[in-house]
Amino acid sequence: MENQYSLLYLSLLLSFSLLHEHIAYAAGTNDGSEHWGYVEVRPKAHMFWWLYRSPCRVEDPSKPWPTILWLQGGPGGSGVGFGNFLEIGPLDAKLNPRNSTWLRKADLLFVDNPVATGFSFVEDKTLVVKTDEEAAEDLTTLLKKLFNRNETLQKSPLYIFAESYGGKFAVTLGVSALKAIEAGTLRLQLGGVTLGDSWISPEEFVFSWGPLLxxxxxxxxxxxxxxxxxxxxxRRQIAKGNYKKATASYGLLQNIISNNSNNVDFYNFLLDSKNDPVTGNRGSKGKDVMGKYSEYLSTKKYSPSGNEQDLPRLMNGPIRKKLKIIPKNVTWRLQSMLVFQAMRGDFMRPRIKEVDHLLAKGVNVTIYNGQVDLLCSTKGVEAWLKKLKWGGLKKFMSLDRIPLYCSGDNTTTKGFFRSYKNLYFYWILGAGHFVPVDQPCVSLEMVGNITRSPN
Structure with a gap:
């Protein structure tokens, strides 16, 4: 098995070597289990990506091993940092192996999207994207340059997973990538698009906050x-297309709710904001299968408490040292305010039509949502779902839900599931905005089902 992995890793490295003429910088581990680099998606606009190859990979011709592209929210949140080290990557924020890493079910591709987020950067601030479509164009360019000359990646179906605002990036990327695939300019198998606690229709969410609380x-x-x-x-501002004004009103509404609820946590309405579920990393040490990822990171000078406030020290310290290719003038931050400010005019724009487009094209669309999330509440998701024009919606809504359990425990309900044709919905109980953190067991089983992972 080790020889088989070595040959596969060598194949991956050789495939990536063909891409070097298109990539400004590229590097990786000696065994080929990780690869990372920059793609110049537009002149002077550089997007950072990081690919992890799963040690749990199963070679089954009838069930190709999947790849998950993780898109963080914000906009301006770093998937390479946040999603990777606080949610689903091989190591947690203390650099301990995470037993619930999604690498158990798929290879993982993290990107810092849009440009100017995380380790991604622009040489001119005017190059920062202003719309979801512009972000999708950059991501499609990234995929073309990673997949088009890499047969190993082409054989692996790509599943786009998103969280929060990342859901808007995911559906616009799905539409853009599908168009490129149909035109023959992108050689990629699109396995599906998955929307985790996603900001698809802001109007429905802001209407849900007051009644819920x-x-x-x-x-x-x-x-x-x-x-x-x-x-x-x-609602009136969105209807008139006054999205910047709607963004300002959204901020005012959040402040009013925070001030009059004694700072409820928008990520978990059962908590105060100071007790955010991601504060204090919940990653476990896990089994030795993931331990090999830690050998590349020196922890002697790094002793974090494990919460998100330590991420900048981690990313600008041990991770930067490991990656070696990050420009000196690029500093990793939790949130790129440059990106958020640039996208104010698109922040409140709904993306329901893009979901409809993907469903009509036969693309598998999965929604999962945490029960106690306020920001992207399940109540809000169910409201925008009813606005779909997809022909199968009425049948989907009429079906009974199936209860979900985990690890052989059939006495504790972890969630519910419903599907019809290419639409799937997971209601995850006891989880807030960050579902993989709050319910790692059922999340991992869900990922295996979505990606049809052979493992």
Missing amino acids: KDLSRIDSNTLKISNSLAHKI
Whole structure:
């Protein structure tokens, strides 16, 4: 088996060597289990990517081993840092192996998207994207330059997974990538698009916040009235295409709710914001199968508590040292305000039509949502779902849900599942905005089902 892996790793490295004329910088580990680099997606706009090859890979011609592309939210949040080290990557923020890493089911491709996020950078600030479509164009360029000359990647179906605002990137990328595939300019198997607690239709979410919190006794009737009034204002602004004004109103609504709920956590409405579920990393040491990823990182001078506030030290310290190719003038940050400010005009724009387009084209679309998420509440998701024009929606809505369990425990309900044709929905109980963190077991089983992983 080790010889088989060595040959596969060599094949991967040889395939990537063909890409060097298109990539500004590229590097990787000696055994080929990791590869990373920059793609110049536009002149002077550089996107950073990091590919992990799973040690759990199973070679089954009837079930090709999948690759997951992870898209973080924000916009301006770093997938290479946040999604990787705090959620699904091989190591947690303390650099311990994570037993629940999604590498158990697929290879993982993280990107810092859009450009100017995380380790990605622009040489001119005017090159920062302003819309989801522009971000999708850059991501499609990245995929072309990674996949088109790499037969190993072409044989691996790509599943686009997204979280939060990343869902808007995912559906616009799905539409853009599908168009390129149909035109023959992108050689890639699109396995599906998965939307985790995704900001697909902001209008539905802002309308859900007040009623949810009132029912939970977190706000009173006076605050509910103000919340509903602002939500109606946001609806009118969105209808008129005044997205920047809607973004400003969204910020005002968040502040009002925070001030009148004693700082409820928008990522978990059962908590205060200071007790955010990702604060204090929940990654476990796990089994030796993931231990090999830690040998490349020196931890002697790095002793984090494991929460998100330590990520900048981790990313600008041991990780930067490991990667070697990050320009000296690029500093990793949790959130790129440059990106967020540039995208204010698109932040509140809905992307329901893109979901409809993907469903109509036969692309598998999966939605999963945490039960106690407020920001992208399940109530809001179910509201925008009803706006789909997809022909199978009525049948989908009429079906009973199937209860989900985990690890052979059939006494504790972990969630519910429903599907019809190419639409799938997972309701994950006991989870907030960061589902893989709050419910790692059922999340991992879900990922295996979505990607049809042979493992």
